[in-house]
Amino acid sequence: MEKKVGIYVHIPFCKSKCAYCNFYSLSSFKGGDKLIPDYQTAVIKHIEEYAAQLDGYLIDTVYFGGGTPSYYGTSRLINILSALKNNGHVLLDSEITAEVNPGSISREELIKLRRAGFNRLSIGIQCADNTTLNTLGRTHTFEDAESTFNEARRAGFKNISVDIIFGLPSQDKDSWAQTIQRIAGLKAEHISCYSLKIEEGTELYTFKDSPFIPDDDTQADMYLYAVDMLARFGYRQYEISNFARRGFESKHNMKYWLGEEYIGFGSGAHSYVGQCRYSFTEDVEEYIEQVGLGRTIVEHDEQMSDFENAGEYLMLRLRTTHGISEDEYYNIYRLKMDFVLELLKKYEQSGWTYYKEGRWKFTPVGFLLSNMLIGELLDAQTRQRTQISKPWQTESAGEDAQMTLFDKRPVAAGLFGGRRLIGRNEFS
Numbered sequence: 001m002e003k004k005v006g007i008y009v010h011i012p013f014c015k016s017k018c019a020y021c022n023f024y025s026l027s028s029f030k031g032g033d034k035l036i037p038d039y040q041t042a043v044i045k046h047i048e049e050y051a052a053q054l055d056g057y058l059i060d061t062v063y064f065g066g067g068t069p070s071y072y073g074t075s076r077l078i079n080i081l082s083a084l085k086n087n088g089h090v091l092l093d094s095e096i097t098a099e100v101n102p103g104s105i106s107r108e109e110l111i112k113l114r115r116a117g118f119n120r121l122s123i124g125i126q127c128a129d130n131t132t133l134n135t136l137g138r139t140h141t142f143e144d145a146e147s148t149f150n151e152a153r154r155a156g157f158k159n160i161s162v163d164i165i166f167g168l169p170s171q172d173k174d175s176w177a178q179t180i181q182r183i184a185g186l187k188a189e190h191i192s193c194y195s196l197k198i199e200e201g202t203e204l205y206t207f208k209d210s211p212f213i214p215d216d217d218t219q220a221d222m223y224l225y226a227v228d229m230l231a232r233f234g235y236r237q238y239e240i241s242n243f244a245r246r247g248f249e250s251k252h253n254m255k256y257w258l259g260e261e262y263i264g265f266g267s268g269a270h271s272y273v274g275q276c277r278y279s280f281t282e283d284v285e286e287y288i289e290q291v292g293l294g295r296t297i298v299e300h301d302e303q304m305s306d307f308e309n310a311g312e313y314l315m316l317r318l319r320t321t322h323g324i325s326e327d328e329y330y331n332i333y334r335l336k337m338d339f340v341l342e343l344l345k346k347y348e349q350s351g352w353t354y355y356k357e358g359r360w361k362f363t364p365v366g367f368l369l370s371n372m373l374i375g376e377l378l379d380a381q382t383r384q385r386t387q388i389s390k391p392w393q394t395e396s397a398g399e400d401a402q403m404t405l406f407d408k409r410p411v412a413a414g415l416f417g418g419r420r421l422i423g424r425n426e427f428s
């Protein structure tokens with residue numbers, strides 16, 4: 001039987017750079033636009049060259065992320081989708097998403113997208129306060145966002161997701177509550193709700209210690225408020241940052257969290273195929289040149305061992321409200337998780353996890369602490385393995401027992417910061 005796969009297409013172009021964004025994207029103000037025609041040619045050539053590898057798969061999700069795909073141009077997006085259809089088996093009921101920025105797409109273009117088979121939009125709204133949007137360098141107002149949303153509905157989109165961010169400069173609890181109210185008023189099918197992470201190299205970084213940035217406690221309150229209020233508005237939380245009406249969970253993103261296969265095209269795109277993770281060069285000019293010459297553009301690749309996959313199972317599934325199961329874990333990896341279970345039970349006493357119908361899951365407070373907790377769970381899993389392979393060595397045997405495969409993983413305490421765990425930009 002043919003396997004199912006998701007396709008991610010990266011579009012690294014934006015009208016301008018937002019103050020908080022550390023994703024690799026080229027803005028029109030810095031002359032990025034002149035590369036667009038050659039990038040389009042390269043992506044299509046890349047897909048055509050990959051046709052043989054796509055042959056064994058049924059494509060059930062396609063996601064155009066960025067960057068700003070709507071700024072890149074609908075005709076180009078449609079041509080890339082056609083290339084995928086010509087070179088792979090895109091299922092008729094495939095979930096096909098494009099990220100859209102308010103004000104960067106007209107009604108006619110939305111209709112064109114819908115007619116070409118796009119059936120889901122992800123609109124980056126971020127917040128309802130126009131002064132804050134301006135501070136962030138967003139090129140739209142909340143009213144623009146409402147208008148784009150309504151036009152998308154008129155164009156026939158019945159599955160729309162919106163992105164919002166908390167912890168923004170000068171955002172207090174009242175303005176966050178306003179954002180939630182006004183966003184809920186749009187009646188989107190899906191809401192992604194991220195915490196602002198101030199990254200080095202962004203314009204906002206200079207203000208990282210400013211009193212105008214809500215502190216961790218305030219951000220934690222904002223998150224828990226969102227979980228509660230969105231549930232009241234009918235949005236079920238299914239992942240740390242994602243909420244949906246029943247049946248509208250993002251099929252594409254679920255592939256990342258369930259460890260399923262996906263193939264990326266475009267500069268900086270990540271893939272996971274046959275237990276191998278790989279990513280392409282982020283440099284757009286290099287991508288265009290190397291694809292044009294038929295050369296390799298893989299920048300990183302990593303063959304995952306079974307044990308690493310078992311770690312990913314813990315790390316990714318605990319991000320979801322689907323959670324993890326001892327039996328499932330054993331059936332897939334033939335590994336016990338006694339040490340992990342000990343910790344999960346301890347967390348349960350603190351109100352961070354719960355056990356239901358054979359599965360362990362994080363509570364909303366657990367999600368807040370998930371970076372730290374998942375780090376501890378991965379360490380526990382490694383400790384168990386070390387003891388099985390070296391039964392003479394006790395837990396206190398020292399350094400070696402502490403040396404983990406996951407030393408590179410973030411285990412810092414505090415608010416979760418994992419809005420971009422693998423491969424794709426989650427807000428734009």
Ligand code: SF4
Pocket residue numbers: 013014015016017018021022023025066067068101425427428
């Ligand atoms: S946040 Fe989105 S729109 Fe803004 S610069 Fe980054 S990728 Fe572009």
